[in-house]
Amino acid sequence: MFSKKALTIKEQIAQLQQRGLSIPNVVLAEKYLSNISYYRLGEYWYVMQLDKEQHLFKPNSNFKDVIALYNFDAELRLLLFDVIEKIEISLRTKLIYHLSHEIDPWWFQNLDLFNDSMALVKTLSNLQQELERSKDVTIKNHFKNHKDDKRFPPSWKSLEQTSFGALSKLYGNLKPTIKSKDIIAKEFGAVNHTYLPSWLQSIAQIRNYCAHHSRLWNRNLPGTVKLLSKPPYPWIVDSINVPKQHEFRKLYIHMCLMKYLINIIKPQNDFADRLNDLFVKYPNVDSDALGMKLDWIKEPLWKK
Incomplete structure (x- = not known):
């Protein structure tokens, strides 16, 4: 049975000192x-x-x-959240644009376009909840002006209300026969649809850690990612600096994927400078806990 009592702040400090801090x-x-x-x-x-x-x-x-170390981690989350925001907006834009033109504005409700209908139903259920509690004037006016239309608002309205996680699931769940799935992958430098879903799922998970102020430093990430053997855009050229499979649980490879995507979305970005500045500001932080490579900033991926 758990028997520890709550300590006062003075008791907390005394305990830490007794233990050698x-x-x-x-x-x-x-x-x-x-x-x-x-x-x-x-x-x-x-x-x-x-x-x-x-x-x-x-x-x-x-x-x-x-x-x-706590402050470093907090500033790292803010940095990554800023980068992920741009990736999220880009993904949302591409999904809405390409699928609405290839299919129709309500493509995300079409069970025939998706591999896992149960997963889609769950995604749509969450989306419905988001729409019902939305304070967005556009959504309120849509329901007011189209009371007889029992569908969701069109994708350019509905999908602006959903999360990065839901967007990544929609994309990953699309059948491979949907042309837009490959088009979006190519626009993100992922060559085809087999690679991008794992990237997006990884980034969505990290976004949630950032949003909930969870620790990123020294965290093992449960997701895995599929890497391109010959990426069409600048990547890591020194084989020593390419993370091995067992290192995919560290943050570094996931930040590399973010950098790869943001270089395409916004070529003149300052991700590398801001990340390097963090390590300069906090020199005692153990970068190995993030899986960082010694000369990471010299790689073509990070020079851009």
Whole structure:
């Protein structure tokens, strides 16, 4: 039976000190712990512990390094969220445009176009909920002016209300015979539809971590991605710097895919500079925990 009692902030600090974490500025530590929970910060000091059963810290472990790591992670999430936003908007635009022209504006309701009808029903159910609670004037006016039309609003209205995750599922669930599926993949530099779904699912998952303020540093990502053997746009040329299959759980390869896509969407982007600036700002951050390669910024992918 769980028997631990809740600790006051002073007790939390005393416990950390007893376990070997240096906290020279107790007042500042109290300020942090009153705004960032002990449990959340624990995800960042966990790696500093020599004995993880007794929670004893390694020599020279310092509270300020915990906060630096926490701040690095927070700024990394903001950076990736900004990059992912542009990818999401581009994907939404391409889906709406190409499928509405190839099929019709209600293509996303057509069960015949999708491999998994049950998955589509679930996606549409979530979309319906989004539309019902939407405060968007366009959506409200559509339902008001088209009361007799029992369909969803057309794709250019409906799909503006849904999430990146739902968009990636719609794309991945499309039958391979749908021409637009390959067209969109080619526009994203993915050659054909077999590669892009795993990229989008990975990025959508990372977007959710960012949106919910979850830790990215030193996190194992459950998704896997399929890489092109010969990408049509700048990629990683040094074989040493290409992540191996067992490294796909680290963030680096997923950031590479984001960079690959954003280079196509917005060629003059500053993703590489901003990411490098983060490592300069926080020099004590262990970049290996993200799967970073030593000369990553020199690769053609990141130079662009």
